[in-house]
Amino acid sequence: MELAGSVVRQLQKIVGNTYVTIEKEELVCYSFDATGRSFLPQAVVFPQNSDQVSKIFCLATDKGFNVVPRGSGSGMTGGAVPVEGGVVVCTSRLNKIIEIDSKNLIARVEPGVILQDIHKAVEKRGLFYPPDPASSAVCTIGGNVGECAGGPRAVKYGVTRDYVIGLKAVLPSGEIIQTGVATAKGVAGYDLTRLIIGSEGTLAFVTQITLKLLPKPEKVKTLAVLFDSIGKAADTVSAVMRKAVLPRCVEFMDEASLNLVKNYFPFALPDNIKALIIIELDGEADIIERDAKIINDFCIGVGALDVIVARDENEALGLWAGRKALSPVLFKIACNKINEDIVVPIDKIPDMVKITQKIQKESGLKVVSFGHAGDGNIHCNIMYNQADKEESKQAQKAVDELFDATLNLGGTITGEHGVGITKMKYLPKEIGSKQIEIMKGIKKVFDPLNILNPGKIF
Amino acid sequence: MELAGSVVRQLQKIVGNTYVTIEKEELVCYSFDATGRSFLPQAVVFPQNSDQVSKIFCLATDKGFNVVPRGSGSGMTGGAVPVEGGVVVCTSRLNKIIEIDSKNLIARVEPGVILQDIHKAVEKRGLFYPPDPASSAVCTIGGNVGECAGGPRAVKYGVTRDYVIGLKAVLPSGEIIQTGVATAKGVAGYDLTRLIIGSEGTLAFVTQITLKLLPKPEKVKTLAVLFDSIGKAADTVSAVMRKAVLPRCVEFMDEASLNLVKNYFPFALPDNIKALIIIELDGEADIIERDAKIINDFCIGVGALDVIVARDENEALGLWAGRKALSPVLFKIACNKINEDIVVPIDKIPDMVKITQKIQKESGLKVVSFGHAGDGNIHCNIMYNQADKEESKQAQKAVDELFDATLNLGGTITGEHGVGITKMKYLPKEIGSKQIEIMKGIKKVFDPLNILNPGKIF
Numbered sequence: 001m002e003l004a005g006s007v008v009r010q011l012q013k014i015v016g017n018t019y020v021t022i023e024k025e026e027l028v029c030y031s032f033d034a035t036g037r038s039f040l041p042q043a044v045v046f047p048q049n050s051d052q053v054s055k056i057f058c059l060a061t062d063k064g065f066n067v068v069p070r071g072s073g074s075g076m077t078g079g080a081v082p083v084e085g086g087v088v089v090c091t092s093r094l095n096k097i098i099e100i101d102s103k104n105l106i107a108r109v110e111p112g113v114i115l116q117d118i119h120k121a122v123e124k125r126g127l128f129y130p131p132d133p134a135s136s137a138v139c140t141i142g143g144n145v146g147e148c149a150g151g152p153r154a155v156k157y158g159v160t161r162d163y164v165i166g167l168k169a170v171l172p173s174g175e176i177i178q179t180g181v182a183t184a185k186g187v188a189g190y191d192l193t194r195l196i197i198g199s200e201g202t203l204a205f206v207t208q209i210t211l212k213l214l215p216k217p218e219k220v221k222t223l224a225v226l227f228d229s230i231g232k233a234a235d236t237v238s239a240v241m242r243k244a245v246l247p248r249c250v251e252f253m254d255e256a257s258l259n260l261v262k263n264y265f266p267f268a269l270p271d272n273i274k275a276l277i278i279i280e281l282d283g284e285a286d287i288i289e290r291d292a293k294i295i296n297d298f299c300i301g302v303g304a305l306d307v308i309v310a311r312d313e314n315e316a317l318g319l320w321a322g323r324k325a326l327s328p329v330l331f332k333i334a335c336n337k338i339n340e341d342i343v344v345p346i347d348k349i350p351d352m353v354k355i356t357q358k359i360q361k362e363s364g365l366k367v368v369s370f371g372h373a374g375d376g377n378i379h380c381n382i383m384y385n386q387a388d389k390e391e392s393k394q395a396q397k398a399v400d401e402l403f404d405a406t407l408n409l410g411g412t413i414t415g416e417h418g419v420g421i422t423k424m425k426y427l428p429k430e431i432g433s434k435q436i437e438i439m440k441g442i443k444k445v446f447d448p449l450n451i452l453n454p455g456k457i458f
Numbered sequence: 459m460e461l462a463g464s465v466v467r468q469l470q471k472i473v474g475n476t477y478v479t480i481e482k483e484e485l486v487c488y489s490f491d492a493t494g495r496s497f498l499p500q501a502v503v504f505p506q507n508s509d510q511v512s513k514i515f516c517l518a519t520d521k522g523f524n525v526v527p528r529g530s531g532s533g534m535t536g537g538a539v540p541v542e543g544g545v546v547v548c549t550s551r552l553n554k555i556i557e558i559d560s561k562n563l564i565a566r567v568e569p570g571v572i573l574q575d576i577h578k579a580v581e582k583r584g585l586f587y588p589p590d591p592a593s594s595a596v597c598t599i600g601g602n603v604g605e606c607a608g609g610p611r612a613v614k615y616g617v618t619r620d621y622v623i624g625l626k627a628v629l630p631s632g633e634i635i636q637t638g639v640a641t642a643k644g645v646a647g648y649d650l651t652r653l654i655i656g657s658e659g660t661l662a663f664v665t666q667i668t669l670k671l672l673p674k675p676e677k678v679k680t681l682a683v684l685f686d687s688i689g690k691a692a693d694t695v696s697a698v699m700r701k702a703v704l705p706r707c708v709e710f711m712d713e714a715s716l717n718l719v720k721n722y723f724p725f726a727l728p729d730n731i732k733a734l735i736i737i738e739l740d741g742e743a744d745i746i747e748r749d750a751k752i753i754n755d756f757c758i759g760v761g762a763l764d765v766i767v768a769r770d771e772n773e774a775l776g777l778w779a780g781r782k783a784l785s786p787v788l789f790k791i792a793c794n795k796i797n798e799d800i801v802v803p804i805d806k807i808p809d810m811v812k813i814t815q816k817i818q819k820e821s822g823l824k825v826v827s828f829g830h831a832g833d834g835n836i837h838c839n840i841m842y843n844q845a846d847k848e849e850s851k852q853a854q855k856a857v858d859e860l861f862d863a864t865l866n867l868g869g870t871i872t873g874e875h876g877v878g879i880t881k882m883k884y885l886p887k888e889i890g891s892k893q894i895e896i897m898k899g900i901k902k903v904f905d906p907l908n909i910l911n912p913g914k915i916f
Contacts, residue, residue, distance in 0.1 A: 102700070103700060103803075103804065104803040105699075105804075106803075148649075150643055154642070154643060158620070162620060171892070177892050178889075178890070179893065181870045182803060182869075183801040183802065183835075183873070184612070184613070184801065184804075184833030184835070184873075185801050185833055185870070185873035186872070187605065187606045187870075187874055187877075188872050188877060188888050188889055189877060189885060189893065189894070189897050189916070190653060190656070190657055190897045190900055190915075191652050191653055191656050191657075192896065192897070194649050194652040195648060195649055195652070195653050198648070199648055199649075203648075214704075215704065238561075242561060246672075246673065284742075284745050286744065286745075287744075343639070343641040345562040345564075345640060346561065346562050346563075346642075347561040347562055372643075375641070375642035376641050377641075377643050410641070411641055412643070412644040412646050413646055414644070414645050414646050415641070415644060417645070419645075419646060423646075431636075431637075431646055431647055432636070434629070434635050435635050436647070438629075438635075438904065439647050442648055442900055442903055444903075445896055445899030445902075457648075458647070
């Protein structure tokens with residue numbers, strides 16, 4: 001359904017003529033995210049400040065259209081996709097780093113800032129913002145807040161919710177609130193900050209984010225550990241995580257992953273390699289040298305083929321190159337993927353690896369597993385051809401089995417991608433109908449007219 | 459109003475005859491908390507499991523009485539006090555450490571476990587649960603969850619919300635939910651776990667808590683730094699926190715505090731002492747030796763009178779003895795205190811110290827300041843005699859001024875004690891009426907009949 005001309009004109013009046021898009025060719029670009037699922041918006045608008053966002057909501061309330069927040073569209077579960085139509089409100093012009101306060105170790109940023117730019121800006125000041133999803137070169141901090149993004153460093157440092165201490169947000173009513181604090185602590189009233197984090201853009205439109213920062217670690221050390229058996233690799237992850245040494249990253253890649261990206265590594269992979277783990281340590285130089293040696297000796301002791309230690313930052317980037325390239329390269333195997341970011345207790349990783357192997361065998365589909373093994377968060381990719389009915393059926397069955405097994409092992413169906421539209425039907429299995437009823441009640445408190453990103457999560 | 463005999467009998471049927479108290483002398487013991495405010499409950503019951511709690515709620519719904527959760531009653535803002543009457547439901551029999559899973563670094567505990575017992579149990583396994591409010595020897599983990607407790611170690615390690623990953627909780631309807639995860643990550647649906655944390659027992663009755671644990675730090679080093687000027691001490695805290703060295707505690711005591719507890723320290727305080735800071739480091743032995751030296755040299759360099767370094771755990775306990783004794787000893791000054799746990803940005807601590815001095819001068823009341831200076835969280839105690847009308851008026855005026863100044867400096871009126879009943883009237887100043895409206899809406903979703911801990915927060 002097209003927006004009425006008068007509504008388009010009012011949107012233009014709010015954000016300026018240039019910043020309203022209604023041409024179909026352009027709308028298509030804002031119709032999908034990394035899931036590949038596509039729903040055409042009625043318009044895309046690009047506000048520059050909270051007041052403009054507020055006015056858009058007032059108009060939406062008045063005229064009855066939906067508002068769908070969007071960052072870079074790199075989400076994995078359809079969070080930014082206008083599944084029930086409406087106006088996509090893109091944060092690309094809400095893109096200022098407002099303040100980096102090194103005295104108080106905080107930063108204030110707008111939601112459209114690219115994560116990598118935050119990393120660079122704070123590191124230049126000797127500070128550190130830990131969350132680092134693999135998409136950091138393109139994803140926005142606003143999207144990170146929406147989904148509660150994680151990334152490899154979550155093993156040691158936690159996820160987005162652990163670093164966001166305050167939010168400025170526009171409610172669907174158009175009212176603007178300022179949640180949380182600009183201090184290290186704060187407990188005044190219910191925790192609306194963390195309620196909005198991970199709410200997948202369904203409760204409020206975030207227009208400013210206050211981040212807690214850390215001092216930048218003195219040194220980083222990266223190791224690649226090669227295995228001739230996936231079981232050995234899984235056992236090693238599980239064992240390493242029980243040592244007093246706490247790496248900042250423990251990333252895992254299975255044989256199928258390695259076959260896809262072997263040319264990205266700066267060294268030749270041996271023929272008998274079945275799995276690779278990247279372990280990254282940070283902290284004081286002396287200590288990480290000591291810990292690197294402990295991990296090296298441990299890995300060799302349990303039968304690793306080899307441990308390759310990066311000698312400098314460039315070599316470290318080389319070790320990471322294969323891992324970072326993985327997600328897009330998957331499409332070499334098949335034209336569709338179902339990417340699930342399940343999490344299991346760390347000591348259940350070996351069980352989970354066996355289960356994915358079984359699913360691969362029984363479904364006849366390629367299942368590629370990699371990810372943040374250090375916190376039990378495995379990205380399990382089921383590759384298939386959507387046009388092939390039998391493959392689609394098998395893929396769906398594989399997902400069902402994967403989620404059932406995950407929940408049986410005491411895990412969760414999503415560690416950092418959110419529920420969006422792709423996991424809606426599985427959510428009740430994990431959290432039950434009463435919690436969903438409460439969540440729907442909360443949604444109604446924030447958004448009684450259901451105009452903000454409807455059709456998501458539940 | 460007394461409970462009907464039939465209701466008492468039904469409560470007895472649910473928890474057992476021994477575990478229902480209606481004798482006035484006993485009810486008095488459950489009528490107050492650390493604020494000294496007292497409201498008599500109609501009964502006190504001691505359930506032993508979630509099912510019994512559920513049945514109590516079903517009865518409350520049916521008969522229309524309030525349910526007020528209570529741990530040890532050590533809260534600072536009246537969270538556990540039955541201000542609108544009702545049945546106090548005490549967690550003292552929900553007191554099991556169910557599981558310490560050292561493979562996955564988690565523990566599952568019931569809400570009535572004393573915090574210190576959790577510390578001891580996990581440390582025996584080489585693990586670590588950081589939050590440590592000064593009341594750790596008496597407070598319960600359930601109370602900690604209710605208020606989102608902090609403590610000295612929050613400087614480095616964060617607060618209760620950073621370590622609680624899942625909850626089992628009974629809703630006011632009697633239904634039982636299981637929020638969050640048992641894994642390192644999880645984002646399935648809205649974050650009900652962190653919504654319940656810090657909700658001061660107004661949304662759900664927590665009956666089981668899943669805690670994230672850390673490996674126990676290799677070594678701890680404690681220093682006491684003595685100053686002849688409160689300004690110098692405040693400047694030093696602010697400067698230390700900007701160094702790459704991140705202590706786990708930076709506790710501050712002003713002259714009035716030191717006068718109260720000087721006999722608790724294992725060393726004589728010099729006559730010209732005006733302030734003392736306890737700095738505690740933890741981590742690898744070599745590194746903390748190095749960092750202790752950096753801090754020692756820095757403090758001497760900025761004009762500290764002396765730096766006393768504990769040589770072992772016993773000496774460290776000695777350095778802490780004065781700090782830990784402070785809260786109860788305050789009543790030597792006056793029979794009533796208003797204890798506010800304001801937080802300001804770290805670089806505003808020197809300003810805050812000046813403001814409290816000004817308030818003390820103008821009000822004619824003794825104002826004693828101490829607390830977690832490392833995260834800007836100062837416990838500011840206004841001492842007065844409630845029976846004296848003029849003193850009461852001055853004390854109230856002092857609180858108003860303190861909160862206004864805190865908010866002006868970009869701070870919050872509560873870092874870890876919560877709002878309860880003592881800060882209700884100040885909450886709108888900090889968070890505004892719209893957020894309160896949303897919080898009330900959320901309360902209604904969880905507790906439509908308003909039977910769970912009514913009359914708190916807003």
